[in-house]
Amino acid sequence: MKKQLKERLSSLAVNPIQWDCPLAPYTSFGIGGRASALITVESAAELGQLLKCFSQNNLDWRLIGRGTNLLVADKGFAGVILIFGKGLSEITLKEETGSGQSIIRVGAGCSLTRLLAWCTEHSFSGLEFASGIPGSLGGAVVMNAGAWGGEMADVVHSLHTMTPSADEEFLGCEELEFSYRSWNNQESNGGKRVVLATDLILQKGIKEEIAARCRDYLQQRKQKQPKGLKNAGSFFKNPPGDSAGRLIEASGLKGKKCGGAMVSTVHANFLVNSGQATAEDVLQLMEIVQQKVAKDSGIILEREVHFL
Numbered sequence: 001m002k003k004q005l006k007e008r009l010s011s012l013a014v015n016p017i018q019w020d021c022p023l024a025p026y027t028s029f030g031i032g033g034r035a036s037a038l039i040t041v042e043s044a045a046e047l048g049q050l051l052k053c054f055s056q057n058n059l060d061w062r063l064i065g066r067g068t069n070l071l072v073a074d075k076g077f078a079g080v081i082l083i084f085g086k087g088l089s090e091i092t093l094k095e096e097t098g099s100g101q102s103i104i105r106v107g108a109g110c111s112l113t114r115l116l117a118w119c120t121e122h123s124f125s126g127l128e129f130a131s132g133i134p135g136s137l138g139g140a141v142v143m144n145a146g147a148w149g150g151e152m153a154d155v156v157h158s159l160h161t162m163t164p165s166a167d168e169e170f171l172g173c174e175e176l177e178f179s180y181r182s183w184n185n186q187e188s189n190g191g192k193r194v195v196l197a198t199d200l201i202l203q204k205g206i207k208e209e210i211a212a213r214c215r216d217y218l219q220q221r222k223q224k225q226p227k228g229l230k231n232a233g234s235f236f237k238n239p240p241g242d243s244a245g246r247l248i249e250a251s252g253l254k255g256k257k258c259g260g261a262m263v264s265t266v267h268a269n270f271l272v273n274s275g276q277a278t279a280e281d282v283l284q285l286m287e288i289v290q291q292k293v294a295k296d297s298g299i300i301l302e303r304e305v306h307f308l
Contacts, residue, residue: 001019001037005059006037008053009037009039009053012046012049012050012053013039013041013046013050014042015042015085017037017039018038018039019036019037020036021034021035021081022034023035023038023064023067023072023076024072026038026064026067026081027067027071027072028067028068028069028230028232029071029072029231029232029282030230031072031273031277031278031282032071032073033073033074033075033077034077035079035081036079036080037079037080039080039083040085041084041085041087041088042084042088043087043088044160044196047088047162047194047196048162048168049166050080050082051162051165051166052165052166055166059080060077060078060080062077062079062082062308063081063083063194064081064082064083064308065083065108065135065136066083066136066139068134068139069135069143069233070305070306071282071308073279073307074280077308084107086109088108088109088196088197089107089109089111089114090107090110091104091105091106091110091114092104093105093122094199101201101202102124102201102204103199103201103202104199104200104201105198105200106197106198106199107137107196107197108138108141108194108195108196108197108198109136110137111136112130112133112135112136112137113134115127116130119210120210121207123204123205123210124202124205125202125203125205125209125210126200126203127155127200128213128214129147129149129217130146130150130152131215131218132218132221133145133147137198138194138198140152141156141159141198142183142186143181143182143183144179144181144183146181147217148217151178153178156176156178156199157172157173157199157200157201158170158198158199159195159199160195160196160198161195161196163188163191164188164191164192164193165191168196181237224266224267225267226264226265226267226270226272227266229264229272229273231272231273232271233270233304234269234270235269235303236269236302236303236304237301237304239299239301239302242299243269244301245269246268247296247297247299247301248263248269248289248293248301249268250296250297251289251295251297253268253288253293254268256288256289258284258285259277259278259281259284260276260277260281261274261277261281261284261285262277262285263285263289271285271289289301
C-alpha cells in the first residue's frame with residue numbers, strides 16, 4: 001500500500017491502524033495469513049469515511065466481527081480488515097412497547113456473551129437460545145444464528161445498517177428477509193450492507209428462570225461440542241430434515257485428518273485445528289467430507305463457514 005494512502009487512512013481512523021496484520025489471532029480457527037491493514041472502528045461516521053476512501057482507491061475490505069465463523073486463506077487478504085470497537089458495541093433500553101415487551105438497541109460489535117449477561121441481569125427473555133454461541137451480534141444477525149429451535153429472526157425488530165456507498169439505512173421488520181442461516185437483505189448494489197446496530201424485541205421475564213435456561217443450554221452445548229481445539233463452529237449447514245453431523249459420522253469420518261485439520265471425534269460437524277492446520281488443510285478435508293457424504297447419502301453438504 002502506498003505511503004499516501006496509508007497516511008489518508010491513518011487520518012480517518014480513530015484507533016492506530018495495524019499494518020501487515022496477522023489474522024490468525026483474530027479468528028477462532030487460529031488460521032490465516034496477513035491483511036494489509038486492520039482497523040478497529042468506533043462509530044458510524046468513522047465507518048462511512050473509511051468506506052468512501054476504500055471506494056475512491058479501489059481498496060478491498062471486509063468486516064469480520066469476532067472471526068468465529070471464518071476461514072482465512074493462508075495467503076492472507078490484500079485489503080483492509082474492519083472490526084468494531086466499544087463505540088459500536090453499546091446496549092441500551094430503547095422503549096417499552098407494552099404487553100411485557102421491550103425494544104433493546106444493541107451495537108453490532110457487542111458479543112453475544114455480553115448481551116446475554118445484560119439481558120439476564122435486566123430480566124429480558126427471548127435470546128436464551130444463543131447461550132454459548134460465540135461471536136458478535138452483527139455476525140449473528142448476518143448468519144441468522146440459531147439453536148434449540150430459536151434463531152435471530154425471531155427477535156430482530158429492525159436494523160440500522162450502512163451500504164457499501166456509506167449511506168445509512170433503517171430497515172424495519174416488515175422489510176427484513178431471513179432464511180436458514182442467512183440474512184437475505186445483506187446484498188446492496190453489488191456489495192454488502194454492514195449491520196451497525198440491531199433493535200431486539202424481548203419479553204420481560206424472571207431473572208432466575210432466564211439464568212437457568214441459559215445455564216442449561218450452555219451445559220448441553222459444552223457436552224456436545226469439542227473442547228480445547230480451535231474451530232469455526234458448525235462447518236456445514238444441516239440439510240432439510242437431517243443433521244450434517246449425523247451424515248458425516250455415518251460416513252465414518254470422525255477423526256479423519258488432512259494435515260493439521262481433523263473432523264472432531266466429539267461432533268462430526270466440527271472441523272478442528274489439531275495444532276498447526278493451514279487453510280489448505282481445512283479445504284482439502286472439507287472436500288473429502290463433501291465427496292464421501294455425497295457418495296454415501298446423495299446429499300451435498302453446503303458450508304456454513306465463510307471464507308476470506
